[in-house]
Amino acid sequence: MDAIAARAGVTKRTLYYHFPSKDDLIAAYLTARDEPTLAHYAAWLDQTKGDLSEQLLGMFQRLARVTRSARWKGCGFLRAAAELAGTPGHPALKIGSAHKKKFEAWLEGCIAAEGLSEPALRARQVMIVIDGAVAQVLIHRDPAYALAAGQVAAALIAKKA
Structure with missing residues (x-):
């Protein structure tokens, strides 16, 4: 908490006034990251032309670009869960779970809008691919994992059956 207070430019007392515990601070941080994270992925998807398969590929390409930054530290929800x-x-953990479920529901809506079969299952599969990509890029510091994951996600969605 000392380092956080120093970085924020406040006293530890002020920090504890707003966040009675480290757990409260973590929960507040994750709550604040929920909507912006979803908005980034939605924007990346929308900024790519083509069908959903192509859009997912574009979304993962954007993820790969972001991971090249030395400031990128992975997914806060996954880091907190670990x-x-x-x-x-x-x-x-409850906030992280709710975020991941919301993300999965968003994907399911995108997939259902395409008229594809088994949108809930496909959304779950894409969710696993996204989180796997983030974890692998974080471990290896190699954006190629995000690009490879994008190919997997696109293939999962390209299947019409």
Whole structure:
């Protein structure tokens, strides 16, 4: 908390006034990241022309570009889940789960709008590919994992059956 207070330019007392515990601060951070994260992915999808398969490929290409930045630190929701894996019921885990479910529901809506079969299953599969890509890029610091994941996601959606 000392480092966070110093970085924020406030006293520790002020920080604790707004966030009574480190857990509250983590929960607030993740809550604040929910909508902006979804908005980034939605914008990346919308900015790519073509059918949903091509749009997903474009979305992953944008993800690959973002991961090239030295400032990119992966997905805060995944990092929090890994850090707090031994504390079931932690507020941050609940917020992360809700975010991932919301993201998956958004994907399901995109897939259903295309008239594809099994939109819930396909959304879950794409969600797994996204999170896997983020984890692999974070581990290897190689955006090629995001590009490869984009090919997998596009193939999952390209199947009309």
